[in-house]
Amino acid sequence: MALQNCDLIISGGTLITQNKQREIIVNGALAIRGNRIVAVGPAGVVLSRFQADRRIYAGGKYVFPGLINTHTHLFQTFIKGLGEGLTLYEWIDTISAPSASGMSEEQAYLSGLLGGMEAIHCGTTTVLDFMYSMPSSKLYRQIGRSFKQLGLRGVMGIGLMENGEEHGLSPCQFRPVVEALAEWKDISRQLSDELLSFALAPELPFGITRKGFELIRQFATDYHMPITLHINESQDDDKANMTDYGMRSVPFLESIGFWGPDVIAVHCIKMQPEDIEIFARRDVKISHNPVSNMYLGVGRAPILDFQKAGLTISLATDGAGSNNSQDMIEVMKCAGLLHKAGYENPGVIRAQAILDMATLGGAKAIGQEHNLGSLEVNKQADLFIFDPLRPKSTPVFDPVSSLVFSSGPDSVVTTMIAGKVVMEDGKILTVDEPELLQECQKQAWRLANQVGYAHP
Numbered sequence: 001m002a003l004q005n006c007d008l009i010i011s012g013g014t015l016i017t018q019n020k021q022r023e024i025i026v027n028g029a030l031a032i033r034g035n036r037i038v039a040v041g042p043a044g045v046v047l048s049r050f051q052a053d054r055r056i057y058a059g060g061k062y063v064f065p066g067l068i069n070t071h072t073h074l075f076q077t078f079i080k081g082l083g084e085g086l087t088l089y090e091w092i093d094t095i096s097a098p099s100a101s102g103m104s105e106e107q108a109y110l111s112g113l114l115g116g117m118e119a120i121h122c123g124t125t126t127v128l129d130f131m132y133s134m135p136s137s138k139l140y141r142q143i144g145r146s147f148k149q150l151g152l153r154g155v156m157g158i159g160l161m162e163n164g165e166e167h168g169l170s171p172c173q174f175r176p177v178v179e180a181l182a183e184w185k186d187i188s189r190q191l192s193d194e195l196l197s198f199a200l201a202p203e204l205p206f207g208i209t210r211k212g213f214e215l216i217r218q219f220a221t222d223y224h225m226p227i228t229l230h231i232n233e234s235q236d237d238d239k240a241n242m243t244d245y246g247m248r249s250v251p252f253l254e255s256i257g258f259w260g261p262d263v264i265a266v267h268c269i270k271m272q273p274e275d276i277e278i279f280a281r282r283d284v285k286i287s288h289n290p291v292s293n294m295y296l297g298v299g300r301a302p303i304l305d306f307q308k309a310g311l312t313i314s315l316a317t318d319g320a321g322s323n324n325s326q327d328m329i330e331v332m333k334c335a336g337l338l339h340k341a342g343y344e345n346p347g348v349i350r351a352q353a354i355l356d357m358a359t360l361g362g363a364k365a366i367g368q369e370h371n372l373g374s375l376e377v378n379k380q381a382d383l384f385i386f387d388p389l390r391p392k393s394t395p396v397f398d399p400v401s402s403l404v405f406s407s408g409p410d411s412v413v414t415t416m417i418a419g420k421v422v423m424e425d426g427k428i429l430t431v432d433e434p435e436l437l438q439e440c441q442k443q444a445w446r447l448a449n450q451v452g453y454a455h456p
């Protein structure tokens with residue numbers, strides 16, 4: 001039988017497919033044509049059917065589907081580590097909001113590149129960036145530019161906030177939803193491409209009027225855009241909604257028909273049984289951010305209740321301001337540790353379930369389960385290659401457990417997105433990393449001085 005041509009073959013490694021059977025193929029191979037996987041299987045079988053000019057030999061290594069980060073704020077990469085020890089709203093007021101409004105376009109671009117580079121080093125191939133509401137879209141275009149430069153797959157969340165001063169929100173971020181949506185329609189048309197799509201991102205339940213939420217719901221349905229919002233990270237959401245509408249936040253949004261399978265609810269810590277029941281009925285997706293939640297001391301999401309209710313759970317870093325990193329491998333480990341400790345049961349959450357959240361769960365959360373999340377024929381070739389020969393990772397008995405609990409970015413040697421190698425031998429190919437790191441250090445200090453929160 002004549003061999004079929006494809007663009008690239010990865011052979012010799014162990015494939016952690018994340019398919020329905022969670023099949024692991026020792027000495028496997030993947031054939032890739034354009035941006036898609038055209039064959040997955042034992043190397044002997046794939047190589048008897050396909051040939052390619054380019055081959056990557058992955059003998060002794062492990063090939064995983066790319067990780068999907070369903071919540072971050074890339075502009076915050078420049079405020080990494082500032083404000084440690086502050087409470088959530090102190091930190092938003094003194095660090096996060098001023099940096100969002102004081103940032104230059106170049107600083108936003110560099111901040112996006114810096115966070116994106118770290119993501120790629122950690123095997124992340126898709127990032128949902130939740131931009132804060134801004135008076136102008138200039139900075140957001142720069143974050144979009146950074147995705148394109150890196151070759152990183154992204155969902156750009158359009159930050160929306162229009163009121164809530166009486167609940168402590170900063171008016172510098174307010175903008176009528178109707179005005180923001182009109183502009184974002186144009187921006188999404190200009191920036192959308194094969195790798196970049198858009199979502200609507202109302203920041204908080206009490207930052208949007210009832211009318212605003214109705215408009216957001218309609219817009220998302222009309223344009224098939226997912227919606228993502230922070231909810232119940234603290235008790236404040238319920239308190240504010242009780243004052244404004246006499247109902248807690250999740251039931252209030254249910255009463256106006258807001259929830260649906262296209263909504264990614266971020267944090268979800270202070271949840272009542274009624275909230276979880278509504279989420280299950282509406283198939284709302286969860287973005288779980290364990291590192292950020294621990295760093296800000298806001299509590300622990302009731303993940304077992306989510307699982308019992310059959311909710312889709314994805315994982316995320318959150319912005320570098322409340323995580324200090326974009327490392328999804330660390331997020332996976334912390335998800336495990338947080339719940340093992342919290343439930344006082346080491347078996348309560350296992351490495352396989354955690355990897356499922358970071359791959360398949362993420363794909364489902366952003367509505368791309370047909371396209372992403374596993375190494376299967378017809379899916380996008382988004383993956384990373386893991387080298388176990390690192391002191392932290394050796395020896396490997398169970399590759400899934402090793403990835404989650406005993407690895408880090410230095411174990412990730414190659415990252416591929418849509419069939420393109422964006423990092424090889426630990427070196428990002430789409431930017432000059434050493435030069436950029438120096439420039440980021442310089443520009444981040446400039447921003448900190450400008451906004452007045454630099455410290456020696």
Ligand SMILES: [Zn+2]
Nearest residue numbers: 073230318319
């Ligand atoms: Zn957030």
